[in-house]
Amino acid sequence: MTVAIDVQGVSKRFRLYHQKYTSLKERVVHGGHVPFEEFWALEDVSAEITAGQTVGILGRNGSGKSTLLKCIAGILQPTGGQVVVRGQLAAMLELGAGFQPELSGRDNIYLNGSLLGLSTKEIDRRFDEIVAFAELEQFIDNQVKYYSSGMYVRLGFSVAVSVEPDVLLVDEVLAVGDERFQQKCMDRIQQFQRDGRTIVVVSHSPDLMRDICDTVLVLDRGRKVTMAPAGEAIRIFRERLIESGFATAPAAPADEAEQVEGAAPVEITTRRRVVELLSASASYARQDERNYIETGEPIDFRVDFDVSTPVSGVQFKITLLNERGGIVFSSTSSGAASGMPLDVGRGCATFIFDSMVLLDGRFSVTVEARDSGGVVLDILDPGCDFEVMNPGRAVGIVGLPMRVEVLPPGSGELPRAAATAR
Amino acid sequence: MAMASEAGVSAPADARLGELPPAPSGDSPRPTSRDLPYRVVSSKVRLTVRVREIWESRELFVFLVRKELKVKYKSSVLGLLWSMLNPAVVLMVYYVVFKYVLKNPTPDFALYLFSGLLVWNLFSTVLPGSSSTIVANAGIVKKVAFPREILPLSQVGTGVVFLFFQMIVMALFLLGFQYSPDWAYMPIALFALVDLVVLTAAFAIFLSAVNVYYRDVEHLVAVLLQAWFWGIPVVYNYNLVYNELVKLHAFHWLMDIYLIDPITPLVLAFQRAFYGHVVVSVPHQGRYQVLAGYSAGFYVEMLAGVLVAGVLLLLGAMRVFGRIEGNFAEEL
Numbered sequence: 215m216t217v218a219i220d221v222q223g224v225s226k227r228f229r230l231y232h233q234k235y236t237s238l239k240e241r242v243v244h245g246g247h248v249p250f251e252e253f254w255a256l257e258d259v260s261a262e263i264t265a266g267q268t269v270g271i272l273g274r275n276g277s278g279k280s281t282l283l284k285c286i287a288g289i290l291q292p293t294g295g296q297v298v299v300r301g302q303l304a305a306m307l308e309l310g311a312g313f314q315p316e317l318s319g320r321d322n323i324y325l326n327g328s329l330l331g332l333s334t335k336e337i338d339r340r341f342d343e344i345v346a347f348a349e350l351e352q353f354i355d356n357q358v359k360y361y362s363s364g365m366y367v368r369l370g371f372s373v374a375v376s377v378e379p380d381v382l383l384v385d386e387v388l389a390v391g392d393e394r395f396q397q398k399c400m401d402r403i404q405q406f407q408r409d410g411r412t413i414v415v416v417s418h419s420p421d422l423m424r425d426i427c428d429t430v431l432v433l434d435r436g437r438k439v440t441m442a443p444a445g446e447a448i449r450i451f452r453e454r455l456i457e458s459g460f461a462t463a464p465a466a467p468a469d470e471a472e473q474v475e476g477a478a479p480v481e482i483t484t485r486r487r488v489v490e491l492l493s494a495s496a497s498y499a500r501q502d503e504r505n506y507i508e509t510g511e512p513i514d515f516r517v518d519f520d521v522s523t524p525v526s527g528v529q530f531k532i533t534l535l536n537e538r539g540g541i542v543f544s545s546t547s548s549g550a551a552s553g554m555p556l557d558v559g560r561g562c563a564t565f566i567f568d569s570m571v572l573l574d575g576r577f578s579v580t581v582e583a584r585d586s587g588g589v590v591l592d593i594l595d596p597g598c599d600f601e602v603m604n605p606g607r608a609v610g611i612v613g614l615p616m617r618v619e620v621l622p623p624g625s626g627e628l629p630r631a632a633a634t635a636r
Numbered sequence: 637m638a639m640a641s642e643a644g645v646s647a648p649a650d651a652r653l654g655e656l657p658p659a660p661s662g663d664s665p666r667p668t669s670r671d672l673p674y675r676v677v678s679s680k681v682r683l684t685v686r687v688r689e690i691w692e693s694r695e696l697f698v699f700l701v702r703k704e705l706k707v708k709y710k711s712s713v714l715g716l717l718w719s720m721l722n723p724a725v726v727l728m729v730y731y732v733v734f735k736y737v738l739k740n741p742t743p744d745f746a747l748y749l750f751s752g753l754l755v756w757n758l759f760s761t762v763l764p765g766s767s768s769t770i771v772a773n774a775g776i777v778k779k780v781a782f783p784r785e786i787l788p789l790s791q792v793g794t795g796v797v798f799l800f801f802q803m804i805v806m807a808l809f810l811l812g813f814q815y816s817p818d819w820a821y822m823p824i825a826l827f828a829l830v831d832l833v834v835l836t837a838a839f840a841i842f843l844s845a846v847n848v849y850y851r852d853v854e855h856l857v858a859v860l861l862q863a864w865f866w867g868i869p870v871v872y873n874y875n876l877v878y879n880e881l882v883k884l885h886a887f888h889w890l891m892d893i894y895l896i897d898p899i900t901p902l903v904l905a906f907q908r909a910f911y912g913h914v915v916v917s918v919p920h921q922g923r924y925q926v927l928a929g930y931s932a933g934f935y936v937e938m939l940a941g942v943l944v945a946g947v948l949l950l951l952g953a954m955r956v957f958g959r960i961e962g963n964f965a966e967e968l
Contacts, residue, residue: 228966284965288677288781291962296678303675305781312776314703316710325703328696329780 216300218265218381218412219286223295226256226281226436255281257436258295263429265300265380268413270423270444272451273433279416280385282433283307286414287383301380301412304330308385309370315359319350319369322358326373340376347398348372368395375402381412386419400426420448420574421609445605452574452603453506487592488525489556489583492518494597496579506601509573509613513600515565517581519592527553527586530563535578535596542577542611546584553586571613573604679962683951686958689783696782700790705797719801723750723757727809742873742926743916747815751910752870752903754802755828759836759899760861762795766840767847767854774968784961785954788840796833806910818912824932825909827939828902834946835898842953845960848967868899869907875925898945901938904928908935 229250255278263269271279284290286297287305312329313322323344327337337344345354348368350361358366384403403426406413417423423430423444430447432439432454440450498513507513515532530547547553547563578596585591604613621628709715731746742748766788770777773787810817847853869877881890895901907927908914914927930938 285677288675289778290965291677291679291681293679296676298674298676300674303781305779308775308779311779312773314707316707317703321703321706325699328693328699329776329782331782334695 216265217262217298218267218300219261219263219414220298221259221261221263221282221286221295222297224256224259224282224285224292224297225254225294226278226285226290227293228253228255254436256285256292259433259436259438260295261431261438261441263412263414265412266410267429268407268415268427270427270430270447271414271416271433272418272420272423272430272447274418274455276435277433278436279418279433280307281436283383283385283414283416299381302331302377303381303383304374304377304379305383306371306374306385307383309367309374311370313358313366313370316357318357319345319354319361322369323354323373326370327376330374330377331379332377337376344369344372344376347375347402349395364392364395371399375399375406379411381414382406383414383416385416420451424448424604424607425609445607448574449506449508449603449605452601453504488521488523488585489528489591490520490522491581491583491592491594491597492520492560494518494579494581494594496598496600498600506603507570509602509604509606509608510569510571513567513570515567515579515581515598516562517564517594517597518560518562519583520560521556521558524555524557525585525591526555528556528591529553529584529586530565531582531584532565533580533582534572535580537576542572553584570602571615572602573608573610573613574602576601681958683954683958686783686785686954690785690789693783693786697786697790697793700786701793701797704790704794716801719798720805723753723802724805726753727805741924743913744813744815744911747809747813748907748911748926749870750806750809751906752868754799754806754910755832755899755903755906756865756868756870757802758795758799758832759839760865761798762791762836763839763843763857763861764854765794766791767843767857770844770848770964771851771968778965778968784964785841785957788844789837791844792833792837792840795836799829810910816912817910818908821905821909821912821932821935824905824935824939827936827943828905828909831898831939831942831946832902834943834950835902838946838949838953841950841957845953845957848964849960864897864899867897868903870903873926874900874904874907874928878928895938898942901935901942904930905935905939 230253259278259282261269271282273279281290283305284307285292286299287303287307288297288299289305289307310326312326314325317325323341324334324337327344328334332340345351348365348371350365350369353361353365358369361369403413407426413426415423415427427444429441430444430451431441432447432451434454439454440447442450494515494517496513496515498507498511517530531544532546533544534542536542547565576599578599580593580595581597582593583591606613705716709718712718714721727746727750730749734740734745734749769787769791770784776782777784777787809815843853843857877894878891881894884890904927908930911927914929915923915925
């Protein structure tokens, strides 16, 4: 395996000027001294990207991922270290960068194409293809300033992907155009992958990463945290987020506002409750060493309660909510509508999930106690919360158990396909 | 009539139908990674590598020049004609003013003036434009990787195209006045043109880089060019300076200083080639020396000197450019 991109101990220092003095007078007035702070956007980052791999660079805002991409692209020069890139490189950092509004779409294709390193001959050859991909056949001789933003971006993407580079750098530009065009873009990226080109994608969306990347490089404050297979790297990335307090603590005021707006506030009598829910907690394996479970692992939720008056029938209801407050799952303790009779004293109810099939995310757990008539006796909202990380490649909401069987051609008679009803 | 046109239309349509869809773009076998070119991004890039990268982007250079020309005269009716109209009007005005108002004794003064202005116009229009070119193109400098020297160089290229158009005006004037240039000196004018391009490129590259850090530069350039114009013999005769300096007895070294201005020899060479008359006889005033009486050999020596200086300045400018180029994207 050959190395397509070799990042060798790259550091990049930025100077943050308190105030930018760009005129001679201002510099003289300040005695040639411009107050600035040094800021290392990248510190000694090394990575080897083998040819044909699709690699994601993941990190939150300000972690240096775009800086690293620009260093690979050669737009920024690293302060220390170097990057060796093998093969023709094209960077999609901004679609349509360098478009001249006064020129026609045709002229801009040639100008932009040659900016991206295409020769005139290559552009001539691919011209029709570029125009067709951007779906701008009718408008190609109009000035670009009359284009809608969608047309503009489509043309930009179309020129960029026509470069057919050995190494393609993409900076969160995939979400352009309408859904159909996005699909075309993704198809083109996948075509590139099949062709064995090297792709580096920068994003802060773990889902996109999991979707298209083999390997993910995680950056945090300019340092390399890890470079690992996508699922593993995303897990580490999320851990980092939690550690630094970015993923936890859903904004309290917003929650309150939602509750106020939310329909049917639950009436709980102020007199001593018949059943009081004391606390809820989650328990899972290796809880002392980590604060998440992986998809498919078992998890239990336990609710402690206190009964002050004997009741004839009590049901416990659990609701799992995602970060946006949407109900993911909700169910009651027993199928019987009447519930179970409880005597005075303390007890606990445990909701046991043998396999938590949810994919990534942070979920909160709400627990209710109701009497046989469905009247809410007490509610814990939120009772507790838990975090799920997905080590695999699946994307979406739940990890449905699945396996794939492929019968290659020549492996005997194919089983008859079930008749498809339409 | 209608029949004929219908037939005319249908024939190519049939041909189109018969055509096969274009074959999928020639997918040459992808080169193995061993023979792929590789590129190193680091803070130190050798000058030879820089020059090679600029050479490899020559098509981009052409497109940028074309863009400049197109954008400049976009939506104007006369378009590129303006680039000729402008010098033509200037020429007419100068001609009238100096010939009839200021009573300049030089015969065919407009041609004398114009041959000097050809040189000066290139220099003085390219420099302000190229000083601000990196800042003006911040959008692509921050987002696309290409040798940034191409930006000031494309300004020089645009200037050369305009020079070409002005030469057409010049040719028309020569024809109109039935005036013959000194063909023997044309190679020397060509030599001077090479010098001029090298020199302008050196200044353009240097100024475009420095202007990113000190935005004064573009304003300073405009002011300095105003003064510089009077330091070269375009409007006045070179011999005016020459004669005054001879009187001062400090002739040689002051003359050397005057000639150190690299633009002066270029202007002299252009005047010698296009205007041609070293000594003219003016009615009632006798013989009158317009141009310097240097031999062709001396012109070549001077121009060779300027070329050496120009190449050195160019290399120096590229070095400076390379040093500070790494921070362009963050300074903009």
